[in-house]
Amino acid sequence: MTTDLTAPPGAPSEFDRDITVSPDGADHVGTMSDGWRVGGGINGGFQLSLIGNAIRASLPSHPDPIAVSAYYVSPAVAGPVRAVVRPQRVGGRTATVSADLRQGEDVRLTVLATYGDLDAFPTDDVRTTAEPVVLPPRDQCVPNTMAPDEVKAMAPFTQRFAMLFHPDEVGWALGQPSGRGQISAWFRLADDREPDPLSLLMAVDALPPVTFDLGLPGWAPTVELSAHVRAKPAPGWLRLRHRTRNVAGGMFEEDCEVWDSQDRLVAQSRQLALLPQTR
């Protein structure tokens, strides 16, 4: 971790600064920073964190995202953004809303989401057969800071965090994809911003498309992404893994798992995406 990832004491992290929203009538407004751009559009996971923050602001009694399903309607660009949140059902344990992220007249993202208070969920009964993502020590992984300058310019998003790739799963960067359909990495937000349920919504869409590892570079447009936040993450580095098991019909599913520093599976997501058209 280089020192330029650390914010001055007392300053908000760039992530917190950039997901900030303020009320405007019944809506919330904010600004999408170009720093979260990948190619021609703002990263979909970051958009989820931003709209997730607006939903949180609209539901004080249900502060945490539990399930969020996102459909991306048009590419989001840097600039002002408006979040429109419509409650569907506000119950004791959970609340469900629909919400849109808009720029001018255009809807960028529409979501359905269920929120709750993760601190109020039971923590005693854990039965998991899922196995933690195993990564070599961080100093043996391949940091995103090694990306070529043209990648950093095309995707400033990749500079918003430290991402340390499993050395066996980064061959695609050198034109030698493994073909297995798996990419995993250590992950930590810039400014050492600790993970929380909102940042997990971005983390599940932070890795490169798993199709890179199948020798299919290029943009893989998301059809649908659903994220489940299963627990509040402990402070420290996260481990992320993308996997696909079925490339067919010009589409693939991409599963992401997020494990925290206490070896808990804190978030799961699945997206359906279209194969890159660049072949």
Place this chain on the structure above:
Amino acid sequence: MTTDLTAPPGAPSEFDRDITVSPDGADHVGTMSDGWRVGGGINGGFQLSLIGNAIRASLPSHPDPIAVSAYYVSPAVAGPVRAVVRPQRVGGRTATVSADLRQGEDVRLTVLATYGDLDAFPTDDVRTTAEPVVLPPRDQCVPNTMAPDEVKAMAPFTQRFAMLFHPDEVGWALGQPSGRGQISAWFRLADDREPDPLSLLMAVDALPPVTFDLGLPGWAPTVELSAHVRAKPAPGWLRLRHRTRNVAGGMFEEDCEVWDSQDRLVAQSRQLALLPQTR
């Protein structure tokens, strides 16, 4: 398969009859039959097929569900139902809508969905590491017709199809759950109604909750269910499998895979559900 599952020649199957909707202004209306009830509410998968049929009727150029994300807002009951479909983006390859299923003033189900024409999607590039569900021959499986009368009365839904359980994964019915978190079965709609993309939306929610196999009987309320239809299924029996890998925080994720008679993975779904409260 008993003969009472076969409709008279020329008659619509009960599934087609029950998902029928007709236009009413900009909406579509239909009737939910008590035959699809499980306990106090109509099965969520059946509701998806019904709203899926209304979306299909609203999008003639995009006939097939590709991705559907469902949030259940209140329990649906037998009786009249109204589907309200709002297009979000209608493109060449795909169209995205939001839609609600309502009874009177109450929203039962709200969804986001992307539709397309599966016949227009490429079929040549298939790379799958997912392994087909393996089941013993059907005459060695345990049919749902063996369910006790009180189960049939509590859940008439279970009589809408033939479901032949893997004999190693049905111990829960005798108070001896395997504890593995897996239930798989052969599946075929009543009247020998052949599978199609709409019926797959019901199939992904047809098996008992996978928590039965963990020794946690009882109703497991769905927080969110997203289904992906990956190909048009071939005629014949389907194989379904429910699995969970992470029970934590009072919730569990339940993945369903649907394989067709040609050994293709035709649908995947994941739902997040709350653990039964009956312990």
